[in-house]
Structure formats: structure tokens, C-alpha cells
Amino acid sequence: ASAAAHPAGHAVTLWARSPEQAAQMQACHENTRYLPGIPLPSALRVASGDWAALARAADLVIVATPMAGLRGMLQALAPVARAPVAWLCKGFEQPQPGAAAGGAGLLAHEVCEQVAPGLLAGVLSGPSFAQEVARAQPTAMVAASPHAPVRDALVRALHGPSVRVYANDDWVGVEVGGAVKNVLAIATGLCDGLQLGLNARAALVTRGLAETTRLGLALGARAETFMGLSGLGDLVLTATGDLSRNRRVGLLLASGQTLAQAVESLGHVAEGVYSARTVAGRARQLGIEMPITEAVVGLLDGRLAPAEAVAQLMGRDPAADRPV
Numbered sequence: 001a002s003a004a005a006h007p008a009g010h011a012v013t014l015w016a017r018s019p020e021q022a023a024q025m026q027a028c029h030e031n032t033r034y035l036p037g038i039p040l041p042s043a044l045r046v047a048s049g050d051w052a053a054l055a056r057a058a059d060l061v062i063v064a065t066p067m068a069g070l071r072g073m074l075q076a077l078a079p080v081a082r083a084p085v086a087w088l089c090k091g092f093e094q095p096q097p098g099a100a101a102g103g104a105g106l107l108a109h110e111v112c113e114q115v116a117p118g119l120l121a122g123v124l125s126g127p128s129f130a131q132e133v134a135r136a137q138p139t140a141m142v143a144a145s146p147h148a149p150v151r152d153a154l155v156r157a158l159h160g161p162s163v164r165v166y167a168n169d170d171w172v173g174v175e176v177g178g179a180v181k182n183v184l185a186i187a188t189g190l191c192d193g194l195q196l197g198l199n200a201r202a203a204l205v206t207r208g209l210a211e212t213t214r215l216g217l218a219l220g221a222r223a224e225t226f227m228g229l230s231g232l233g234d235l236v237l238t239a240t241g242d243l244s245r246n247r248r249v250g251l252l253l254a255s256g257q258t259l260a261q262a263v264e265s266l267g268h269v270a271e272g273v274y275s276a277r278t279v280a281g282r283a284r285q286l287g288i289e290m291p292i293t294e295a296v297v298g299l300l301d302g303r304l305a306p307a308e309a310v311a312q313l314m315g316r317d318p319a320a321d322r323p324v
């Protein structure tokens with residue numbers, strides 16, 4: 001919302017589901033709970049309550065919930081939104097209650113195709129820690145959608161002095177990159193927490209990108225998307241940047257915390273924790289090998305101790321490794 005309010009002439013409303021938080025943000029021009037110390041642009045209006053009227057009148061709606069809230073938001077938006085709708089969440093939805101055994105979680109665009117197929121929809125992704133975007137530090141992102149009006153609306157709304165937006169029609173590749181990098185950031189956090197060294201971290205990033213690309217290709221993505229901002233770019237940022245909540249989960253697990261303790265102490269969502277099993281499950285269904293993801297799942301499930309996860313990766317049969 002801050003980035004969209006910066007280019008002159010855009011009327012931007014930030015809608016919050018908590019009326020108390022909306023009132024506090026409107027009064028102080030600061031989000032003291034999630035982005036303390038960063039002023040919100042004075043032109044930004046904050047609202048709560050009846051959002052349907054806002055959504056009906058908007059030229060663009062951006063949904064900034066975690067994956068867990070996306071389905072409900074899209075269901076609610078489908079009958080009212082006439083303008084493009086984009087989401088920011090990065091992950092796979094957890095399998096729905098009552099899904100058939102082996103039913104896997106979905107990417108955001110797959111959720112949208114299920115519950116709001118008529119929506120003009122897209123995703124905004126790429127290396128973009130919220131704190132830096134809100135401080136107007138230079139950031140480059142990707143607006144991905146098969147619908148040109150959605151890509152154009154996102155570029156028009158956000159492209160400005162501190163944000164550069166690249167359009168891409170490969171939303172499968174953009175979403176796979178955004179979802180799997182969170183799982184890989186848990187792995188690099190663990191690697192750094194265990195002080196395994198910079199060589200090991202570079203290996204995880206590179207081999208992680210290879211397994212992400214394999215999954216993406218099997219799901220219909222284009223290979224070059226994984227070399228772009230939403231693939232390599234966001235993976236490097238999240239795997240190495242200490243602002244990442246997913247990386248912090250890995251660091252906390254390495255320090256001996258349980259998963260429950262790590263998640264509790266974050267106070268924010270770490271989507272990799274909820275996506276890892278689905279990433280591994282979908283890869284298995286497709287016959288794709290994702291050894292780093294499998295090691296993270298073993299760790300999150302409590303089947304592997306940190307040192308065992310490392311040993312599992314290092315002990316793989318060399319014949320099982322593929323160039324990409």
C-alpha cells in the first residue's frame with residue numbers, strides 16, 4: 001500500500017480486518033504492530049468494516065493475507081470485484097479438510113481457478129522484504145498473470161521511484177519460485193545455524209534452484225522464469241537475508257528450539273513450514289526428486305535431527321543427482 005501510494009495521484013486505501021489496528025494506523029500513520037518505526041505515506045487512507053463497497057469501486061484490489069486466508073478472500077471477492085485482483089502470498093495452501101487421501105495443497109492461482117474462475121487475477125512476487133518496500137528502498141518485483149489487464153494494472157499502480165515491476169505471463173513459474181524458496185530458506189537457515197559454512201549454503205541455493213525448476217517444469221512453468229526475480233532473486237534474498245522469517249525458523253531449529261517454539265517466537269507467518277509437505281507430496285506425485293525439500297520435511301516432522309538432515313543430503317548416491 002505504501003509503494004502504491006507513493007507515485008503521485010493514486011488514491012490508495014489499506015483495508016485491515018481489525019478495526020482497532022486500522023484506527024491506530026490511520027491516527028499514527030504507522031503500523032506499530034508489523035512495521036514499527038516506518039511512517040506510512042500521508043496520502044494513504046486506512047479503513048476497516050465494509051470492504052465490499054471498496055472492492056466494487058476499486059481499479060485494482062491487492063490481497064495481502066497469508067496463503068491460509070486466500071481462499072476465503074477470493075470467495076468473498078468473486079461476486080463483487082470487477083477490477084483486477086492480485087495476491088502477494090507465497091506458498092502452497094494446506095490440503096483442504098476432507099480432501100481425498102493424498103490430496104495435495106494448491107498454489108494460489110489453482111485456488112483461484114477453483115473458487116473464483118471468472119476473476120481477472122494475478123500475483124505480485126519477487127525479492128521484496130516488506131520493511132524495505134515500506135521504507136521506499138529500491139525493489140524490483142514481478143507482476144504475473146495470463147491476463148494482460150492485470151499485469152498492466154499492477155505495473156501502473158506500483159511502478160515508481162523506488163519500485164520497478166516486470167510483467168510476466170508465467171504465473172505457474174512465478175508462484176512455484178515464491179513457494180519453494182521459503183522451504184529452501186529454512187534449509188539455509190539451518191545450515192548457517194549449524195555453521196556448516198558458505199560453501200554449503202551456496203550448494204543449497206544452487207541445488208535448491210535446480211529442484212525448484214524441476215517441479216516448476218513438471219507443473220507447466222517456463223525454465224527461464226526460475227532465473228528471474230521471482231526465482232533466483234527471491235531465493236537469494238530469503239535464503240541469505242536475516243529479515244526472512246523462513247530463514248529464522250531454520251536458525252532457531254539449529255539452536256535447539258522445537259518447531260512449535262520457533263513458530264511461536266516468530267510472531268509472523270513462515271509459509272515454508274506449511275508448504276514443505278505439499279511441495280514434497282506434489283513432487284512425489286509427479287516423479288520429481290526434491291532431496292533438499294525432503295530433508296526439510298523430515299526435520300519439520302521431527303523424523304530427522306538437524307545433523308541427520310545434513311547427513312541424508314551428503315549421503316545421497318551420486319548417481320541420483322541430475323545436472324538440473
Ligand SMILES: NC(=O)C1=CN([C@@H]2O[C@H](COP(=O)(O)OP(=O)(O)OC[C@H]3O[C@@H](n4cnc5c(N)ncnc54)[C@H](O)[C@@H]3O)[C@@H](O)[C@H]2O)C=CC1
Pocket residue numbers: 034064065066067068069070088089090091128129130131267268269271
Ligand atoms: N513480509 C514480507 O516481507 C513478504 C511477505 N510475503 C507474503 O505475504 C503473505 C503475508 O505475509 P506477512 O504479511 O508478512 O505475514 P505476517 O505474519 O506478518 O502477517 C499476516 C497477517 O495476516 C493476518 N491473517 C492471518 N490469518 C489470516 C486469515 N486466515 N485471513 C486473513 N488474514 C489473516 C494476520 O492477522 C496478520 O495480520 C505471506 O504469504 C508471505 O509469504 C510476500 C513478500 C514479502
Ligand SMILES: O=C(CO)COP(=O)(O)O
Pocket residue numbers: 090126127128129130182185234237238243244245246247269270271
Ligand atoms: O518473501 C519474502 C521476501 O521476498 C519474505 O520472506 P519470509 O516470508 O521468509 O520473511
